[in-house]
Amino acid sequence: MLNFEFYNPTRIVFGQGRYNDLDRLIPPHARVLVLFGGESARKNGTLDMVYQGLGKRHVESFGGIEPNPTYETLMKAVEQVRANRLDYLLAVGGGSVIDGTKFVAAAVFASGDPWEILLSHGANVKQALPFGTVLTLPATGSEMNSGSVITRSDIKAKLFFTNACVFPQFSLLDPTRSYSLPPRQLANGIVDAYTHVMEQYLTYPVNALVQDRFAEGLLSTLIEIGPRVLANPQDYDLQANFMWTATLALNGLIGAGVPQDWATHMIGHELTALYGLDHAQTLAIVLPAMLNERKADKRVKLMQYAERVWGLKEGSEEARIDAAITRTREFFESLGVQTRLSGYGIDAEAIPPVLKQLESHGMVHLGEHRSVDLDVSRKVLEACL
Template structure:
């Protein structure tokens, strides 16, 4: 196991009715900007519940944050903060809203051009506004980590940043708030969490038994409960467990002391930026081909994954790996998520556009060993046509 530091200051308030805890979590004299996405926060009553919990605090609303939050929209929120002397931010929504709020929190206090936050991967962030979140869509783990992904439409660029300054002060997780989610979003959340785990697990062994077993347990939970979330949408315990898995998948625990990949995400980001395909669906397209093309470097962990997660032990090394990849693809498709570029109307010519974007954004040495070059990225996408 590698040496590591682990830091996570986010307070989690988990359970039914926990939105009422906002009265204790937010300073009484705070002037709050509530950030949210579309109309669902209003139509489901969640926004009103949040405002009720905030009581007499001064509240300003900012809606319209996209499923892939854009720099252009988020900078409008930054302007409101400065115009109205906002001193606390509250994200109400899923990972996109929370990601966007992280960028706004950093950009509002950033000295210089805020786009540099993303161009520098967050290394130039020295401070940020305090913020909390009310999670309504479990998927990204953004409610308990320091990472954010933002798209700039004019450049067709989807970039990420990390900073210890943008951990949420708290996150409220009420599983009952997921009952009204469309099946598509539930499925996306399950698959997104699944691939977050594999990006940290399916690399190469470093004798990190705790992280491996933790990751394998989370994957098995998603495999068991993901389909139930679709067939039994009002089962509180199913939704509660899935919500907590999605948080644990990317709150830093399973990634400490082990190599991490993230090549699937980097390629998937380009597909989303170019073709506006849901994030979870782009990474579901990429992962099977990623594992297939890199089976030699990932062989030991792929065999471990096959045995411990899927119970596959019979056959040659290649047979076992083939079966594990097939099981993974089938699980995504069981959740209603297609895994081929052609399923989304894309063909070989689309791959050329992705390659151009990867090169333009410096994504030429990806993966845990930095050996996924442009030629390998092309091969991976071709494997997933």
């Protein structure tokens, strides 16, 4: 097991309709900015319940945070916070709204250009506004971690930052909030959570037995419930298991004491920034190709994955590994998520710009061995066609 430090102070409040808990979770004299995305949070009643839970506090709203939240939009929220001396943020939405709120929380205190927060990957963040979240879409795990991914439209850049100052103080997880999500968003969430686990699990063995068992438990659960969530989106227990699984997939626990990969995510980010694919679509495309290209590096864990997650115990090692990768691809496809660039009308001409972006963002030594250079990325992308 590798040395590690694990710290996660986010309080999880889990269950249906616990909006009155907001009153105890947020300071009584807080001046609150509620941040949200499109109109679904209003239409399905979540915002109303949130406002009611906030009681007599001074509350303002900021809507319109996009999927892949942009610097440009979020800076308007920063202005509102500064102008009206707001001191508490409440994100109501999925990973995009929560990631955006983290950026706002940190950017309010930035002395120079807040885009530096992304360029430094969070190293220059010293302070952030306190905030909580009301999760409406299980997927990213942002509700219980200190990471955030922000897009800048003008330069087509999608970069991450992480800093302990932007752990949510609390996250209210109400599985019924996902009942009305469209199938595409549910499917994306399942793929996203699955890939988060894979980035931390499918590397090389370091004898971290519990981390492996936990990761395998999360993967097995997603395989078990994924298609059922799509078929029965109003089943409380299915949504509850999906929501808690997605949160645990990226709250630092299964990544503590093990090597991590994240090359699939970094390449995926560039595909979204350049061609507008959903985040999870990029993961569904890149992950199977990535595993296949780097079979040698990942051999031992691929064997373990094949056996423990997919129950593949027969045949040659090569056959079992290939079957496990195929099963992964088929699982994503079974959720209705295409796993080839061609499925989204993207051809080989798209590859050089992605490589150029990776280079310009310093993403030239990716993966658990830092061995995913531009040549490997090119091979992976070619295998994604």
